[in-house]
Amino acid sequence: MFKSPAVRPLLGLTRRCQFTALSLSHATSTSQILQTSRISYPSQKQKRTITTYPVRSAASATATATQSPSYPVEVQRLPDVEADDLPITSQDGKMVAVGWDTRTWSRYHHIWLRDHCRCPKCFHAVTKQRLFNTFEIPKDIVPLRAESKDNGLKVTWPSKEPHVSLYPWSWLQRNSYDPPLNRRLAYDEKILWGSRIQQAPPTVAYEDVMAADDRGLYKWLHNVHTFGFSFVSGVPATPEATEELATRIAFIRETQYGKFWDFTSDLAKGDTAYTTLALGAHTDNTYFTDPCGLQLFHLLSHTEGTGGATLLVDGFYVASIMKELHPEAYELLSRIPVPAHAAGEESSLYTPAPSSGYPVLGHDTITGELVQVRWNNDDRSVMNHISPDLVEKWYDAIRLWNKCLTSPDSEYWVQLQPGTVIVVDNHRVLHGRSSFNGKRRMCGAYIGGDEYRSKLAVLSEKFAPDAIVQSTKDIPDTQVNGRNIWSAAL
Ligand SMILES: C[N+](C)(C)CCCC[C@H](N)C(=O)O
Numbered sequence: 001m002f003k004s005p006a007v008r009p010l011l012g013l014t015r016r017c018q019f020t021a022l023s024l025s026h027a028t029s030t031s032q033i034l035q036t037s038r039i040s041y042p043s044q045k046q047k048r049t050i051t052t053y054p055v056r057s058a059a060s061a062t063a064t065a066t067q068s069p070s071y072p073v074e075v076q077r078l079p080d081v082e083a084d085d086l087p088i089t090s091q092d093g094k095m096v097a098v099g100w101d102t103r104t105w106s107r108y109h110h111i112w113l114r115d116h117c118r119c120p121k122c123f124h125a126v127t128k129q130r131l132f133n134t135f136e137i138p139k140d141i142v143p144l145r146a147e148s149k150d151n152g153l154k155v156t157w158p159s160k161e162p163h164v165s166l167y168p169w170s171w172l173q174r175n176s177y178d179p180p181l182n183r184r185l186a187y188d189e190k191i192l193w194g195s196r197i198q199q200a201p202p203t204v205a206y207e208d209v210m211a212a213d214d215r216g217l218y219k220w221l222h223n224v225h226t227f228g229f230s231f232v233s234g235v236p237a238t239p240e241a242t243e244e245l246a247t248r249i250a251f252i253r254e255t256q257y258g259k260f261w262d263f264t265s266d267l268a269k270g271d272t273a274y275t276t277l278a279l280g281a282h283t284d285n286t287y288f289t290d291p292c293g294l295q296l297f298h299l300l301s302h303t304e305g306t307g308g309a310t311l312l313v314d315g316f317y318v319a320s321i322m323k324e325l326h327p328e329a330y331e332l333l334s335r336i337p338v339p340a341h342a343a344g345e346e347s348s349l350y351t352p353a354p355s356s357g358y359p360v361l362g363h364d365t366i367t368g369e370l371v372q373v374r375w376n377n378d379d380r381s382v383m384n385h386i387s388p389d390l391v392e393k394w395y396d397a398i399r400l401w402n403k404c405l406t407s408p409d410s411e412y413w414v415q416l417q418p419g420t421v422i423v424v425d426n427h428r429v430l431h432g433r434s435s436f437n438g439k440r441r442m443c444g445a446y447i448g449g450d451e452y453r454s455k456l457a458v459l460s461e462k463f464a465p466d467a468i469v470q471s472t473k474d475i476p477d478t479q480v481n482g483r484n485i486w487s488a489a490l
């Protein structure tokens with residue numbers, strides 16, 4: 001029912017996390033398509049090469065209201081369209097079909113195509129906003145013709161003066177919904193890790209991250225996207241330099257703990273982080289509806305004492321173990337919401353909306369992929385909404401979860417040093433610390449998840465352009481205001 005993120009095992013890991021890509025073909029056979037509709041063959045005489053895709057067991061394609069939705073699994077990546085080997089297109093009363101090869105057809109509803117026209121009259125090339133009124137499209141709109149052209153599918157619509165839309169082939173593949181195709185973004189691979197990450201923790205140099213060309217900044221954020229955390233070495237051990245580093249990503253997310261924090265064990269804020277106590281592996285802000293995306297820490301000093309080591313655990317790695325070894329527990333952690341609160345300050349009492357909270361393991365409702373871990377057993381509120389028959393099972397499930405979290409195979413302990421900043425994806429990697437004594441000064445900040453993902457998307461357009469950007473950059477009026485109007489994110 002739920003799927004682990006697309007992962008590649010880190011060499012030397014004790015366990016290989018396999019991501020099974022079931023290929024599902026909705027493709028109606030070519031003969032069926034050719035019988036029922038007008039066919040337009042590409043201008044070139046040459047037919048498309050016949051590429052057959054292994055069609056292994058297909059996930060159930062339908063889901064009833066009572067069952068959890070089955071998620072479209074992605075057909076493996078199609079090759080880019082070549083000008084001398086254009087797709088076959090056909091249309092019937094409702095849809096245009098595009099034959100990528102004899103086994104893989106995509107079907108697009110006429111109304112869907114018209115709604116997604118990106119000509120300058122329908123789509124503002126600078127603001128990337130829709131300009132025309134979707135609701136003026138006749139429900140039964142049918143194109144005058146749909147043709148295969150070198151740079152895409154050309155559709156001519158009936159109107160006073162004919163309206164022509166062009167849909168680049170790579171864009172049609174990326175946005176194919178029947179069947180889903182090419183959904184994974186180029187930089188979208190995650191590498192799950194256990195304690196062995198200590199052999200080569202992802203690290204970038206401060207001067208690279210601060211360099212104006214943003215290449216080092218991209219490397220830093222790409223590390224975070226891939227591993228869920230990254231160190232930055234060579235940072236001046238001052239709050240000012242740390243704050244400046246944080247704002248290289250985006251503006252800091254201010255909370256009841258302030259904007260940029262510079263804290264020690266003086267209970268200046270009503271939270272055990274402001275004590276010398278050990279903190280078990282947790283994610284922050286489980287009491288917010290939207291927990292912060294990133295969390296930066298920089299140990300500025302620790303004198304007259306010992307301890308205060310930092311703990312990191314890859315929540316996605318531990319979840320993949322739970323999924324394999326304890327599937328029932330995984331399912332309960334994915335279904336039962338957990339309430340939380342931050343109530344240590346007289347002036348604030350935070351609880352998420354809805355107050356019942358969110359499950360420990362959060363999934364993408366379309367793909368079924370694990371996208372968020374929310375776990376802080378210290379901040380957890382009363383479990384007063386759980387059905388009686390699940391109480392003991394849920395406690396068994398969190399006991400197994402905790403056992404996996406605290407396993408030596410999962411834990412990565414590191415003693416932070418002044419000059420090394422760590423940034424953690426708070427939706428994936430749990431952090432904690434050992435107890436300590438003496439004077440310990442830590443500074444850092446939260447960055448919002450949307451801000452982090454926005455910066456990564458902008459940098460990825462620049463340093464790792466995807467197939468759509470690469471294949472459409474020569475189409476006139478496509479690259480405006482530094483952004484491709486066909487970007488996969490729009
Ligand atoms: C602001 N600073 C990061 C120092 C402390 C945040 C408090 C941590 C809180 N118990 C939580 O889990 O969200």
Ligand SMILES: O=C(O)CCC(=O)C(=O)O
Pocket residue numbers: 273279284308309310431432433442
């Ligand atoms: O003091 C530390 O090393 C980390 C504290 C912590 O876990 C937090 O502030 O969320």
